[in-house]
Amino acid sequence: MLHHFGARALGYDDDEVRTLTFITVVLGNLALILSNRSRSRALGATLRTRNPPLWWVVGGTLIGLVAVFAVPFLKSAFKFSLPGGGAVALCVAIGAVLLSWLELNKRMRRRASA
Numbered sequence: 001m002l003h004h005f006g007a008r009a010l011g012y013d014d015d016e017v018r019t020l021t022f023i024t025v026v027l028g029n030l031a032l033i034l035s036n037r038s039r040s041r042a043l044g045a046t047l048r049t050r051n052p053p054l055w056w057v058v059g060g061t062l063i064g065l066v067a068v069f070a071v072p073f074l075k076s077a078f079k080f081s082l083p084g085g086g087a088v089a090l091c092v093a094i095g096a097v098l099l100s101w102l103e104l105n106k107r108m109r110r111r112a113s114a
Contacts (some may be wrong), residue, residue, distance in 0.1 A: 007087075011072060015081040019069075020091055023083065026065050027095030030058060035102035072109050 007017045037054070061108045069082060075090040083091075 006098070012087075013081075015079055016083065016087070017077040018078070019080040019083050020070075020087055022080065023065065023088065024094050026061060028092055028098050030061060031095050031099035031102065033057065035099055035106065039106065042107070057060070 012020065030031045033054070034043060034046075037049075037051070068078055068080060075082075
């Protein structure tokens with residue numbers, strides 16, 4: 001939601017705002033999936049645990065995200081525009097900040113309960 005208003009404030013048009021908001025929501029959901037694999041173990045520890053379905057979900061999501069922009073019919077159906085590299089980097093950064101915050105919150109909960 002904040003990204004939506006930020007993109008508006010930066011002067012992006014409707015299609016660009018829709019595009020960037022969608023990318024941010026998808027990456028944010030992936031951050032939630034990765035962080036919530038364990039309520040107590042850190043992300044690094046959970047990533048070392050074998051879990052093929054996780055990688056199918058992450059890979060499928062990222063392939064689907066790329067397909068929405070690579071397939072003209074899908075891009076048109078969603079009314080997306082092709083985002084610039086800087087805008088995509090901002091979406092990725094927002095997803096990384098969310099993941100970091102979730103992991104920090106998890107660490108703080110572990111310390112509080114110890």
